[in-house]
Amino acid sequence: xxxxxxxxxxxxxxxxxxxxxxxxxxxxxxxxxxxxxxxxxxxxxxxxxxxxxxxxxxxxxxxxxxxxxxxxxxxxxxxxxxxxxxxxxxxxxxxxxxxxxxxxxxxxxxxxxxxxxxxxxxxxxxxxxxxxxxxxxxxxxxxxxxxxxxxxxxxxxxxxxxxxxxxxxxxxxxxxxxxxxxxxxxxxxxxxxxxxxxxxxxxxxxxxxxxxxxxxxxxxxxxxxxxxxxxxxxxxxxxxxxxxxxxxxxxxxxxxxxxxxxxxxxxxxxxxxxxxxxxxxxx
Ligand code: C2E
Ligand code: CA
Ligand code: CA
Ligand code: CA
Numbered sequence: 001x002x003x004x005x006x007x008x009x010x011x012x013x014x015x016x017x018x019x020x021x022x023x024x025x026x027x028x029x030x031x032x033x034x035x036x037x038x039x040x041x042x043x044x045x046x047x048x049x050x051x052x053x054x055x056x057x058x059x060x061x062x063x064x065x066x067x068x069x070x071x072x073x074x075x076x077x078x079x080x081x082x083x084x085x086x087x088x089x090x091x092x093x094x095x096x097x098x099x100x101x102x103x104x105x106x107x108x109x110x111x112x113x114x115x116x117x118x119x120x121x122x123x124x125x126x127x128x129x130x131x132x133x134x135x136x137x138x139x140x141x142x143x144x145x146x147x148x149x150x151x152x153x154x155x156x157x158x159x160x161x162x163x164x165x166x167x168x169x170x171x172x173x174x175x176x177x178x179x180x181x182x183x184x185x186x187x188x189x190x191x192x193x194x195x196x197x198x199x200x201x202x203x204x205x206x207x208x209x210x211x212x213x214x215x216x217x218x219x220x221x222x223x224x225x226x227x228x229x230x231x232x233x234x235x236x237x238x239x240x241x242x243x244x245x246x247x248x249x250x251x252x253x254x255x256x257x258x259x260x261x262x263x264x265x266x267x268x269x270x271x272x273x274x275x276x277x278x279x280x281x282x283x
Contacts, residue, residue, distance in 0.1 A: 027079045029065075034089055038064050041096055042268035045277055046117065046239065046261050049253040054277050056115030056149070058261065059097035060268045061089070081123050090124045091133055098141045098148065100271050105147070107275060114274075117149040117179065122156040130167045135174065145175035149200065152178060154186035157196060165197060172197040179239065184227065193234055201231045205242030205262075208252065212245045221251065228256045 033039065043057040063071040080086040101116035124130060138145055150171065157164075157180065168178050179200035180193075184207055203224065210220040231238045240252050243262030252260060266277060 023079060026065075026071075026076055027083055030076065030080055030083065030085045030089075033063060033065070034085065034092065038066070039089065039092065040064060041093060041100070041271075043097075043100070043271055043274050044261055044268040045266045045274055046115070046259050047265045049249070049257055049260050054114070054274065055259055056117060056147075057274050058117040058151070058268075059093055059100075059119070061093050077121065081121055084123065086121050086123045087127050087129075090119075090121060091137075094118050094134065095137050095141075098137050098143050101147060102141045102143050103271070104275060105143070113144070113147050115147050115149055115177075116143075117151055119151045119181065120156075122153075125152060125156060125164060125167070131170045134171060134176070145171075146177070149177035149179050151181040151202065152198075153181045154183050158186050160196075165195075169197045172199070190230065193230075193236070198236065200237045200239055201227070202239045202241055203227060203257070208240055208242055208248055211248045211251050214247050216247065216251055221255065224252070224257075225255050232256065 039061055041059045041061055043059060045054045046056045046058060047053065048055045061073050061077075063076050065071050077086065080089050097116050097118050101114060104114045120130075134148075134150075138148065150168075152168070172178055177200060178196075178198045179202050180196065180198045181202045182204045183201045184204045207220065207224055207227075210217045211224075228238050237258040238256070239259040239261060240257045241261055243249050243252065243260045243264045245264055248262075249260060249264055266273065
């Protein structure tokens with residue numbers, strides 16, 4: 001791993017790695033890597049657009065591979081999905097992120113609890129133990145369910161039947177927030193949003209790319225404005241991903257987006273980055 005700008009890691013170039021590392025090699029190394037503790041989590045702050053306060057963080061898993069350095073999730077999550085290792089790996093991420101969130105809670109009382117967002121893959125969603133495991137993790141750590149947000153991609157829920165939605169409904173009923181991740185990339189039927197047990201839309205980065213520099217494309221603005229107003233009329237909060245510039249942040253705030261995440265605020269980093277930012281409380 002190359003350390004850069006303080007404590008954070010730079011992920012290896014995915015294209016280079018595709019050539020250098022065989023899928024097979026990585027796939028067979030996954031189970032032992034989990035046992036050996038080669039995975040770690042970086043946390044990226046989520047910021048309230050209204051007042052700039054840190055509201056929580058998203059847990060993003062990395063693999064510190066002994067030969068290949070730090071690998072990003074795009075390089076191994078699909079393999080873990082394919083082999084089923086994503087279930088124990090995802091459980092580890094949840095456990096570790098929830099433990100970390102409890103640690104943060106103890107240092108912050110005055111501005112309300114920090115929330116923790118954890119990604120759920122489709123295979124985890126289909127796993128019968130999801131609700132039981134999640135409840136057990138929360139109880140063991142002593143984190144209130146309302147501090148956890150599980151992120152499920154829009155594409156994982158397209159055409160989902162009631163059987164797939166049931167565990168999410170149960171978790172939502174317990175107070176866990178469900179976010180629809182990468183929203184807008186899946187061509188889902190907007191009317192369908194109403195029957196999903198979600199409380200947050202995470203607007204995909206592709207929608208906000210065109211807003212990085214002024215002048216901002218008026219059509220992009222109209223589209224985001226439309227999505228925000230639809231979301232709010234359904235009582236969903238809107239989080240925007242990939243905010244890289246002040247121009248983007250300003251426009252998205254004006255459009256009524258609730259929370260934001262992106263390099264403009266902070267890159268994913270080690271847990272103490274969040275601790276520092278949240279105690280400083282405005283970035
Ligand atoms: P995602 O859930 O959409 O996560 C956001 C991705 O955007 C992260 O990439 C993050 O580092 C990156 N990002 C954040 N801010 C910016 C920005 O301002 N500009 C740009 N260009 N990118 C930004 P990362 O960490 O490589 O993760 C990629 C994907 O891997 C995630 O996309 C998520 O789908 C998946 N993933 C990560 N951790 C987990 C996990 O624990 N479990 C599962 N199932 N999937 C995970
Ligand atoms: Ca996510
Ligand atoms: Ca996303
Ligand atoms: Ca994404």
